Amino acid sequence: MAHPLEPRLAAYIAGRMPDASGVAVSALERISGGASRETYRFLLSWNEDATARTRRMILRRDPPASLIDTERRVEFEAYRAFRGSAVPVPEMLWLEEGSDALDHPFFVAEEIAGFQASPQVLFASATPDVLARVADRKWTILGEIAKADPEAVGLTPWMESPPLDGCWRRELDHWEALIDKDQAEPLPVTRAAIRWLRANPPPPAQKLSVVHGDFRTGNFLYDAAGEIHGVLDWEMAHLGDPLEDLGWSLQPVWRFGTGRAGGLAAQAEAVAIWERASGLKADPAALHWWILFNCVKGQGIWVGSAAAFNRGGNKAPIMIYPAWWLINAQHRAMLQVMGRL
Numbered sequence: 472m473a474h475p476l477e478p479r480l481a482a483y484i485a486g487r488m489p490d491a492s493g494v495a496v497s498a499l500e501r502i503s504g505g506a507s508r509e510t511y512r513f514l515l516s517w518n519e520d521a522t523a524r525t526r527r528m529i530l531r532r533d534p535p536a537s538l539i540d541t542e543r544r545v546e547f548e549a550y551r552a553f554r555g556s557a558v559p560v561p562e563m564l565w566l567e568e569g570s571d572a573l574d575h576p577f578f579v580a581e582e583i584a585g586f587q588a589s590p591q592v593l594f595a596s597a598t599p600d601v602l603a604r605v606a607d608r609k610w611t612i613l614g615e616i617a618k619a620d621p622e623a624v625g626l627t628p629w630m631e632s633p634p635l636d637g638c639w640r641r642e643l644d645h646w647e648a649l650i651d652k653d654q655a656e657p658l659p660v661t662r663a664a665i666r667w668l669r670a671n672p673p674p675p676a677q678k679l680s681v682v683h684g685d686f687r688t689g690n691f692l693y694d695a696a697g698e699i700h701g702v703l704d705w706e707m708a709h710l711g712d713p714l715e716d717l718g719w720s721l722q723p724v725w726r727f728g729t730g731r732a733g734g735l736a737a738q739a740e741a742v743a744i745w746e747r748a749s750g751l752k753a754d755p756a757a758l759h760w761w762i763l764f765n766c767v768k769g770q771g772i773w774v775g776s777a778a779a780f781n782r783g784g785n786k787a788p789i790m791i792y793p794a795w796w797l798i799n800a801q802h803r804a805m806l807q808v809m810g811r812l
């Protein structure tokens with residue numbers, strides 16, 4: 472049975488492709504995950520220049536309630552900014568900020584097919600050499616993101632540019648406010664971490680960088696040889712301290728129980744790869760601050776997903792699963808980073 476969104480999506484795309492005829496959407500299916508956007512894959516078929524054409528596509532649509540509130544325009548522009556660069560990303564096709572066509576805002580992009588994103592599959596099947604290759608590519612790409620000039624890649628019109636000495640405060644204020652709003656029970660370890668972060672602020676950012684916001688194992692597409700073919704999930708992208716992204720990639724919950732940064736490599740090795748690619752330095756004390764901050768940020772996401780579920784705005788299992796799985800793990804990670812575990 473055809474998905475009810477197929478004819479509506481086909482009608483929308485037909486309006487964006489004036490030189491095409493016979494535009495059709497088929498095989499539309501929801502991809503699991505997607506707590507901040509609903510993600511679907513589909514096959515687009517059309518005729519152009521007397522030739523029948525097909526292309527695998529992705530639809531990212533806003534859900535009724537989200538794990539995190541993000542701007543789809545920012546995500547769309549972040550992908551476009553890095554298209555054709557050393558940071559592999561899918562091509563963005565169309566952004567629709569209204570709700571008439573598909574009930575909620577959405578965008579359409581190409582699908583990078585034939586690769587894997589799952590950390591569990593990677594850890595279960597990859598040899599040490601492949602894990603090392605993935606680690607090298609992962610933190611090299613993150614270094615390229617940090618190295619990019621936000622103005623040169625066209626993102627300053629879409630993202631606020633904080634002062635270098637204000638990056639940390641803006642982010643900590645933001646995530647503390649979300650925890651204040653969303654927590655369903657006391658979070659004493661998180662509050663202790665926030666107090667420490669405020670009492671021990673990091674130095675100003677060494678440059679203003681594009682921050683992916685969720686750069687971790689699981690948010691990129693890799694192949695069996697360890698090459699990375701697409702960096703995904705830019706919905707939390709913003710401008711800020713490049714150590715924020717590095718700290719997120721190193722925070723303990725993303726070790727997946729392996730004891731290795733991102734499940735892939737020793738932390739010192741990951742930092743060295745990033746420094747080599749970015750041309751920047753990861754001061755150990757500053758990086759420590761940003762790793763602990765990212766534990767607080769993670770907790771903000773997990774309690775936010777629980778709040779969205781509990782308020783009834785989104786009863787999808789993906790909304791409650793992170794809270795069930797990660798709130799306690801995130802507290803243990805904070806204690807570990809603070810040397811209290």
